[in-house]
Amino acid sequence: MAKYVFTPIVEKEYAVLIKKASFTTFYNSPERMKFIAQRNRKSGLYKILDGDSIVALAFYQVIPARSGSFVYFQHSPVFIDTRCSEDLTFWQEFKTFAQQIGTKEQAVYVRITPRAPNKKEIATEILTAGYKRAPVQELDACVTRTLNVQQYSEQNLREDLHGMLERAQKRNLQLGFSSDSTALEDFVSIYRTLSAKKQIDFVPVDYLKDELKTYSENGQLLIASLRDEKDTLFAAASIVIQGNTAWYYWAAISDPGKELGADTLLLHSTLEELKRRKIAILDLWGGSVSKDITEKGLPHPWKNLDNFKQGFGANLTEYLPALDLPVRAPQYLAAVFYQRALMTKRGYPYVPLG
Structure with missing residues (x-):
């Protein structure tokens, strides 16, 4: 039985709950949600519960791209109970949830830039859960x-x-x-x-x-x-x-x-x-x-x-770097090759997570 429950919410509830979260930025704000909506992008808002307690929030949008659309959890998940960011079960169940969203949205992959400190313990949990470090690392002011x-x-x-x-x-x-x-x-x-x-x-x-x-x-x-x-x-x-x-x-x-x-x-x-x-x-x-x-x-x-x-x-200040979850493996590999080649051309090094 799953420990965490992922429940859809509307913007009004999100606007109240986001005030309780840690390490938020204006990318998590209701104003940013409004801007995304104006771009006519498919998106979704969720609260994440552990029993009766709301422990985190998640927001995604679907981004069209040359190599196929991807689901983007930008500055998300964001934690109300920061202890969950060091819980292996959380990352395992978030992975399942995110991949289900990716499948539903017919995406090539899911990209996540979580709002959690880039601590060794958290990185270990993420690697254990099977996330991949994104080929594009310089995203969303993670550093x-x-x-x-x-x-x-x-x-x-x-x-x-x-x-x-x-x-x-x-x-x-x-x-x-x-x-x-x-x-x-x-x-x-x-x-x-x-x-x-x-x-x-x-x-x-x-x-x-x-x-x-x-x-x-x-x-x-x-x-x-x-x-x-x-x-x-x-x-x-x-x-x-x-x-x-x-x-x-x-x-x-x-x-x-x-x-x-x-x-x-x-x-x-x-x-x-x-x-x-x-x-x-x-x-x-x-x-x-x-x-x-x-x-x-x-x-x-x-x-x-x-x-x-x-x-x-x-x-x-360092937060967790961009992470990927492949949904369609062949297309994802093509996207990785293209993105990594582009970043290498621009002079950005690749450093593995952990």
Whole structure:
């Protein structure tokens, strides 16, 4: 007899329950669910019970892909009782549940990015349960850095970043913080320019714009920007704020902006603004290198970006990496080959789980 029961729920119940969960992000928020619904993607919400207790929540969407659609449990499952994340039975039964969803949705595979710390004990349970580490590892800010906003000060900056900050401040760049539609359009404009030049990790521009609109409509988006006296936009960042946590979701810095130190000034000023707003934590949203990769001395295209974040005193936080459950084995193997080849071409190493 199964220990855990997976029960479908509606968005209204989910919105209440998600407030009780640990390690959540705006990807778990009702606003994100609304955005997914607007994309007309098939999806599902579940509560997971152990007896009469709700111990976890799960959300999935069906993603169309070149190699066949897949079921995506993005930042899911998320735990209300975190002890369940170290329970082998939970992972075994979640595997059965997820594969059943994959079969129902006629998917090639199921991909999961659980919101549980990347601890050795949990990784062991997952390997024992038969999950595979996804060929694409740099997903969903599973490896990120965070800052205590209220404890941040300019004195936290590493010496080289102090110099960059002073350089940018001498240029008298105009700093702006806004939540209006014009600010959003400005961010989208510089993001579009840099993505066209392949100078930024690419998420389709219109997709990102629609997503940010959803947060903006709910009063959860802040756009930071830096311009010169001629109104030239050098840098912009989109920050999602929910409760006392903020996420530095996307930052777009032009080449001239980088030379001026605009990236340093933008993040420093954002921290000062968030401190004024009484925000507790700023999550720098991925773009960081795992402890495993650092210890093994492996190359990684994010090392310079991660070094920049470390210069602010940001702490490394690691969650479980992306995991896969094959549904149709031959098609899944083809997808793995394609995705791994693409990641290797881009310079991302593959590190086994555990």
